Amino acid sequence: MADTKTVAAGSSKPRATVRDKDRGADDLDGVPVETALMLMREMLLYRRFEEKAEEAYAIGKIGGFCHLHIGQEAAAAGSIKVLRDDDYVISAYREHTQALAKGIKPNAVMAELYGRADGCSGGRGGSMHLFDPSIGFMGGNGIVGGQIPSATGFGFAIKYKGGDQVSLCFLGDAAVNQGSFHESLNLAAIWKLPVIYAVENNDYGMGTKFSRVSAREVKNRGDGYGIPCHVVNGQDVLETYAFFSKLVESMRKGAGPQYVDVRTYRFKGHSMSDPVSGTYRSKEEVERRTEQDDPIRILKDRLFAAGHLDQAELEKMDAEARGVANEAAEFADASPLPDPAHLYDHAYSMINEHGRLFLDGREEAPRASDEG
Numbered sequence: 342m343a344d345t346k347t348v349a350a351g352s353s354k355p356r357a358t359v360r361d362k363d364r365g366a367d368d369l370d371g372v373p374v375e376t377a378l379m380l381m382r383e384m385l386l387y388r389r390f391e392e393k394a395e396e397a398y399a400i401g402k403i404g405g406f407c408h409l410h411i412g413q414e415a416a417a418a419g420s421i422k423v424l425r426d427d428d429y430v431i432s433a434y435r436e437h438t439q440a441l442a443k444g445i446k447p448n449a450v451m452a453e454l455y456g457r458a459d460g461c462s463g464g465r466g467g468s469m470h471l472f473d474p475s476i477g478f479m480g481g482n483g484i485v486g487g488q489i490p491s492a493t494g495f496g497f498a499i500k501y502k503g504g505d506q507v508s509l510c511f512l513g514d515a516a517v518n519q520g521s522f523h524e525s526l527n528l529a530a531i532w533k534l535p536v537i538y539a540v541e542n543n544d545y546g547m548g549t550k551f552s553r554v555s556a557r558e559v560k561n562r563g564d565g566y567g568i569p570c571h572v573v574n575g576q577d578v579l580e581t582y583a584f585f586s587k588l589v590e591s592m593r594k595g596a597g598p599q600y601v602d603v604r605t606y607r608f609k610g611h612s613m614s615d616p617v618s619g620t621y622r623s624k625e626e627v628e629r630r631t632e633q634d635d636p637i638r639i640l641k642d643r644l645f646a647a648g649h650l651d652q653a654e655l656e657k658m659d660a661e662a663r664g665v666a667n668e669a670a671e672f673a674d675a676s677p678l679p680d681p682a683h684l685y686d687h688a689y690s691m692i693n694e695h696g697r698l699f700l701d702g703r704e705e706a707p708r709a710s711d712e713g
């Protein structure tokens with residue numbers, strides 16, 4: 342359905358997807374009904390939250406870079422909702438919904454987008470740097486591929502300490518040609534680290550189609566390191582959830598690193614400042630994929646067909662999601678700006694030929710030569 346704003350509206354008669362032909366009407370890929378309904382609530386929240394962020398950006402409440410995940414929600418819900426609090430998740434800059442899925446409160450995420458003191462990173466990170474290590478959400482990274490070595494490090498820490506957690510690393514398709522990807526997969530393979538490299542394969546890196554700039558496809562890029570490679574339909578949240586449930590269970594028992602090509606599609610422009618379509622992808626393509634691959638519509642069809650949800654219940658869920666998104670925006674708007682007195686908190690000091698410079702203006706800086 343092209344207009345995401347009307348996703349929960351319309352006829353209660355389900356439309357068949359290609360895969361519906363192959364499955365019974367009540368088949369939820371083995372996902373319990375309660376879980377399937379929870380996934381619907383989650384994805385509605387992500388969609389309404391990001392539509393609210395889009396609106397806030399348009400009127401200047403949010404500044405800087407802002408990359409929406411609209412269209413890719415099932416990739417976040419279907420994988421992160423499988424995890425425990427003590428598992429790790431790390432991502433690139435398209436991470437609003439992943440932060441929500443891991444458990445950062447909508448108010449704290451929205452306040453961060455607004456650059457306010459109550460944001461999850463104290464208002465100093467913004468859209469690309471959402472963090473909450475207390476629940477294993479390790480960011481938010483603006484450098485393409487920058488998160489991949491960190492994810493590998495979390496995997497090393499888990500193994501070193503003898504835990505059974507997993508480290509889930511999201512990366513874009515354009516990141517599989519970064520050096521950091523290859524170095525990380527090599528180490529993860531040698532040390533059999535519990536890391537999932539989940540590529541959100543939306544076919545594009547900014548305005549460049551993946552096939553134009555890559556000698557090999559996305560799907561088997563772990564092969565060179567002997568890492569098992571999987572492909573999952575990231576628009577179908579039940580399929581994704583069922584897949585990640587099994588994968589994570591096997592990893593808790595020591596299956597080692599895994600590589601997943603999560604097939605997905607971005608419905609919006611690369612960032613808020615980019616057009617939705619253009620010379621790199623046609624309007625017709627975006628409209629077709631938005632209609633055909635909307636993860637909320639696909640789940641809605643499956644739940645309606647199985648008799649587990651009807652139009653009135655869906656609209657109630659949607660209204661709740663809108664309510665949470667609106668409240669988050671009001672909360673963010675009322676939150677103060679960060680106090681300039683704390684500008685240098687958490688900033689590193691640095692050493693140069695003048696000695697150690699403290700970025701908070703302390704004067705007792707010893708000279709580098711005094712430090713022995």
Ligand SMILES: Cc1ncc(C[n+]2csc(CCOP(=O)(O)OP(=O)(O)O)c2C)c(N)n1
Pocket residue numbers: 435483484485486512513514515516541543545546547611
């Ligand atoms: C090392 C580095 N090179 C280039 C950029 C500029 N850049 C920002 S996003 C992006 C595209 C990444 O695409 P992909 O990894 O597929 O993620 P998607 O945006 O599709 O989610 C590029 C090249 C960057 N941020 N970091």
Ligand SMILES: [Mg+2]
Pocket residue numbers: 513514515541542543544545546547
């Ligand atoms: Mg991409």
